[in-house]
Amino acid sequence: MISLHQKDDLRDLRPRFQATVIFVALAFLALAGRLCQLQVLEADHYDRRAERNFMDKVDVEAPRGRIYDVNGHPLATNRSSYTLYITGWARFELDPDGGVVSTPEGKRRPMGDTTRDTILSLIDFIDEADRDKFLALLEELRADEARGRYAQIARRNLSWEEYARIESRLEVLDPWVEIRESSRRFYPEGVLTAFVTGQMGNVSARTLDGSPHLGYRLGDRVGQTGIERQWENYLRGRLGERWRVVDARRREVADPPAWAVDSLPPARDPIPGQDIYLTLDLDLQTVAYEAVSDKLAGAVVAMDVNTGRVLATASVPSVDPNRYEQPIPSAEWKAWSESPLKPFIDKTVQEHFFPGSTYKVVSALVALGDPEFDPDEEIECEGYVKFGKRKFRDTHVHGPMNLEQALVHSCNAYFYELAIRNTLSLERVEPVARALGLGDRTGLGINGEVKGTIPTEEFEAREGTYQGGVRLNSAIGQGNVKATVMQVAVLYAAVANGGYVLTPYLVDRIETNDEKLVFSSEAQRRNETPVLDASDRARIHAGLVGVVNSEDGTAYSQRLDNIVVAGKTGTAQVGREYRNDTEVEIDGWDETQDHAWFAAYAPADDPQIVVVALVVHGGTGADAAAPIVMRVIEHYLGDTSSETELRPRGYGVPPPLPGQQDETLARVGKEGTP
Amino acid sequence: MNPLLDDPRSLGARLRHSIDWVVVTLTAAIVTLAVINLNSAGAGDWSGRVATQLRWIGLGSVAMFIVTAIDHRTVYRLAYAAYGFGVTLLLLVPFFGIRVNNAQRWLGYKDYRIQPSELMKVLIVIALARFLHDAAAKDLSNLRRLVVPFVMVLMPAALIIRQPDLGTGIMLLLVSFSLVVAAGLRVRVILAVLSAAVVSVAIGWSYMENYQRRRIDVWLDPELYADTDGYQTIQAMISVGNGGFFGRGLSQGSQNALGFLPEPYTDFPFAVYSEEWGFVGTAMVLVLFMSLTLWAVNLASQAHDRFGSLLCMGVAALFFWHAVVNIAMVLQLVPVSGITLPFFSAGGSNVLTMMLGLGLLMSVSRSRHTR
Known part of the structure; x- marks a missing residue:
């Protein structure tokens, strides 16, 4: 052994x-x-960079503006709800003991099959299609790493059961699933104001990709129809933001350290959407809706004759807008879309019909404009008119008729005769009809109005329907004449107010959340001078009064005791145009039946309100449509005949202060009268 | 005859001469910072990992003083036996080892387990020191003489790398090579070995496992892999930078407190420390580890014999490479590998190994004063 004792x-x-x-x-x-x-x-x-790690921006949704009727009854409000967010790729998972399991290099990993199946099992799907749609979204998030790493809205309006179920399993579902508080739209009146408020829906991919400047986020709700859609930009408000301290799993730190909180940028409050006050009177709307709702399909509009304020507008059938806040079973959706009753169509503006005899007002006005025409000349009605080889029939043999009587009796032969004489040629009728607002959108602004059609000879030629007899049919609102309920209301309002064609409107005013006025509507006339000559108006008015009040009048049976109503019935024949080929059989639905119309204004001596009702395939105007109109008029004017104080407040007039007499009401209402 | 037991001088004088107070002070300072830091990494939890670490530090300290008391000539005698014991343990690992996360590195039962590869680091130092002591008279430039130490190192290194534990294996090679170099390996041979290493890395590149190759890719540009493999590296860098000059304060580093920093107990405790103590603190730790290393070199130069001298150099290499590689890894100067920071990283076997090394150091230190 080498000695270590010696110093080496x-x-x-x-x-x-x-x-x-x-x-x-x-x-x-x-x-x-x-x-x-x-x-x-x-x-x-x-x-x-360290700050960027733990700072997380959270969008604070702005409360959507509410919609009220003229008296402040809410028609669309917000309710709190729970929204499910899903993340497809997470960086961290929780292990069953509650600790964080990070992947070896902090790698993200997609949601596992068991997690997906657990989520699926916790949600109440309404049908297979609903489940498939949800599953498709999950699979998309699982497949797309870029999109999948952010929490996406997967389902809105969780039910309490779903919420409780998911919340109790959050431990297992943790990095993948999050429930956030959110809000849903609520329509207290539901189906009653369905077409007025409209409904909400998810923002479309086209809007998201095509208009990024609008600032919508995936899964946002936007107005799809009605006021919700038309005034979306006023209602939606502006997103706010707040900052929070998050840990590596991007979960909010429950009790963040002060130094972390101090370094967060300031929060920005959301700007709430603006509240819209409609011209609609909920009481009148209720009456109108109830009057028409026992029909299978129909529509009713009530409008102030002097301003164009829409007081009530209803179309049946319709879908409760609250339904769109939840998934809709595909079977139900299919039934709606295929229904011949067209529940998605607002029949006041979105569909046009033959106006039938309600159009005779236009014909009469055209005739009065002809200097050679003598309104007092009596034309013999034999129950039919022969023109060329065709026989144009009337409903009865009316005997000798002058213009006023022809309106009262709704005599077709009289107008056929005028058409044959060329007093009512298409060329002469068309400009007058257009001047009265037909053949063009009224400008109400909601629900995609259709224009209707007022035929000219070129039009007929284009359509291939021109023949000599077409002007006869046109003269009584058949042939190719088409109009919407709203257009007819504007037409009769013009007769009532002495010749002013109004632009109907639904929005009275818009206020910010803190009650500052943003927008206020004013009555809009399309013409500065009356389109009617006063004497012409008087003749037609007399005829219309006769329709309801003369014993021969077509709507005499429907007259009111205490209010003098002027109106016109219409029974538009549809028989040949419609084929009854729908597979769905609906009790009482006969597509060969005539459309029933009634258009009226009241009171006759000082018109305030115009009401038009249409019952699709409802039979005769007097029997089917007139009662609806009368109920609305009676409700609106019924009380006012005895007590003026109860008349509706004029637009823009503030409610009286406590103790102050509300005397401005009647005065302002009258001032609007031309 | 044991001077610690038989020295006729006063107790104070005996303590002063028998215990190397420089080593003790430096170690105490490092251990204190390490334990405080481990507590921070665990969000202020004194139980669990910190308690375990403290138990191992206690056990290691006892072992250190026992080794101090042993004359390093006894260590010389037992060198090959100890080496044989270490290799035996390593051979047992593939058969009886405990498997954790696809790696089989531990021997023992349940929570009582040790990592033979860690012990091997200090055992190889002892064995190599003896071999090089014996070979001192002969010429190390004769490459045939290097075959034996080559095999002596390669066998355990291969066993360790197969576990797999590349980091510890490389550490074994590094320490051994440093020792041979310190023992006087010719500069020409050193350069030859280094170039051979470069060539073999180049060749080995194609044989490397994908994850190993990827580590190098990540090291070269971590931002490219910021959300995947580069996450760890980047978060560690952010932690260090976030510390600034004076640091964020204990438990106040956002990176660690909010969980952004992965592996704060094992590979990246220095990142936690950097964030909380700042440049002032990190400079302090660098000085402490450098002082310990340089003091070991100083002891080596004062040793009476080649064996003692090489023991000190081996322990110096052990501390130097662990500290430098781990910190360089945190600072993204070298690729991420599982090399621990002595005492800062949670791990019993590592603490024990380092304490044994310090014991050897003090043993040699004590022998300086004997004639």
Whole structure:
């Protein structure tokens, strides 16, 4: 054994020791240099990056503006709800013990099959299609790493059961699933105001991709129809933001340290949407809706004759807008879309019909404009008129008729005769009809109005329907004459107010959340001078009064005791145009039946309100449509005949202060009368 | 005759001469910072990992003083036996080892387990020191003489790398090579070995596992892999930078407190430390580790014999490479590999190994004063 007691000669190692010292010192110096770079020179950079790690911006949704009727009854409000967010790719998972399992290199991983199946099992799907749609979204998020790493709205309006079920399983579902508080739209009146408020729906991919400047986010709700759609930009408000401290799993830290909170940027409050006050009177709307709702399909509009304020508008059938806040079973959806009753169509503006005899007002006005026409001349009605080889029939043999009587009796033969004489040629009728607002959109603004048609000879030629007899049919609102309920209301309002064609409107005013006026409507006339000559108006008015009040009048049976109503029935024949080929059989639905119309204004001596009702395939105007109109008029004017104070307040008039007499009402109402 | 037991001088004088207070002070300072930091990494939890670490530090300290008391000539006698014991343990690992996360590195039962590869680091130092002591008279430039130490190192290294534990294997090679270099390996041979290493890395590149190759890719540009493999590296850098000059304060580093920093107990405790103590603190730790290393080199130069001298150099290499590689890894100067920072990283076997090394250092230190 080599002795260690003797001191070895270590001199040969000395250079190595020295080299080692230098090497060690240099190595540590290099580390110190690097530390100096990171911690002193670039400290600010890493400071910011560390902040970016734990700062998380959360969008704060702005409460959507509410919609009220003229008296402040809510028609659309917001309710709190729970929304399910799903993340497809997570960086961290929770293990069953509650600890964080990070992947070896902090790699993201997609949601597993068991997690997906657990989520699916916790939700109450209404049908297979609903489940498939949800599953498709999950699979999309699982497949797309870029999109999948952010929480996406997967389902809105969780029921309490769903919420409780998911919440109790959050431990297992953790990085994938999050429930956030949100809000849903609520329509207190539901189906009653369905077409007025409209409904909400998810923002379309086209809007998201095509108009990024609008600032919608995937899964946002936007107005789809009605006021919700038309005034979306006023209602939606502006998104706010707040910042929160999150940990590596991007979960909010429950009790964040003060230094972290201090470094967060300031929050920005959302700007709430603006509240819309409609001209609609909920009481009148209720009466109107109830009057028409026992029909299978129909529509009714009530409008102020002097301003164009729409007081009530209803179309049946319709879908409760609240339904759109939940998934809709595909079977039900299919039934709606295929129904011949067209529940998606607002029949006041979105569909046009033959106006039938209600159009005779136009014909009469055209005739009165002809200097050669003598309104007092009596034309013998034999129950039919022969023109060429065709026989144009009337409903009865009316005997000798002058213009007024022809309106009262709704005599077709009289107008056929005028058409044959060319007093009512298409060329002469068309400009007058257009001047009265037909053949063009009324400008109500909601629900995609149709124009209707007023035929000219070119039009007929284009359509291939021109023949000599077409002007006869046109003269009584058949042939190719088409009008919407709203157009007819505007037409009769013009007769009532002495010749002013009004633009109907539904929005009275818009206020911000803190009650500052943003927008206020004013009555809009399309023409500055009356389109009617006063004497012409008087003749037609007399006829219309006769329709309801003369014993021969077509709507005499429907007259009201205390209010003099002027109106016109219409029974538009549809028989040949419609084929009854729908597979769905609906009790009482006969597509060969005539459309029933009634258009009226009241009171006759000082018209305030115009009401038009249409019952699709409802039979005769007097029997089917007139009662609806009369109920609305009776409700609106019924009380006012005895007590003026109860008349509706004029637009823009503030309610009286406590103790102050509400005397302005009647006065303002009258001032609007031309 | 044991001077610690038989020295006729006063107790104070004996303590002063028998215990190397420089080593003790430096170690105490490092251990204190390490334990405080481990507590921070665990969000202020004194039980669990910190308690375990403290138990191992206690056990390691006892082992250190026992080794101090042993004359390093006894260590010389037992060198090959100890080496044989270490290799035996390593051979047992593939058969009886405990498997954690696809790696089989531990021997023992349940929570009582050790990592033979860690112990091997200090055992190889002892064995190599003896071999190089014996070979001192002969010329190390004769490459045939290097076959034996080559095999002596390669066998355990291969066993360790197969576990797999590349980091520890490389550490074994590094320490051994450093020792041979310190023992006087010719500069020409050193350069030859280094170039051979470069060539073999180049050749080995194609044989490397994908994950190993990827680690190098990540090291070269971590931002490219910021959301995947580069996450760890980047978050560590952010932690270090976020510390700034004076640090964020204990438990106040957002990166660690909010969980952005992965592996704060094992591979990246220095990142936690950097964030909380700032440049002032990191410079302090660098100085502490450098002082310990340089003091070991100083002891080596003062040793009476080649064996003692090389023991000190081996322990110096052990501390130097662990500290430098781990910190360089945190600072993104080298690719991420599982090399621990002595005492800062949670791990019993590592603490024990380092304490044994310090014991050897003090043993040699004590022998300086005996004639």
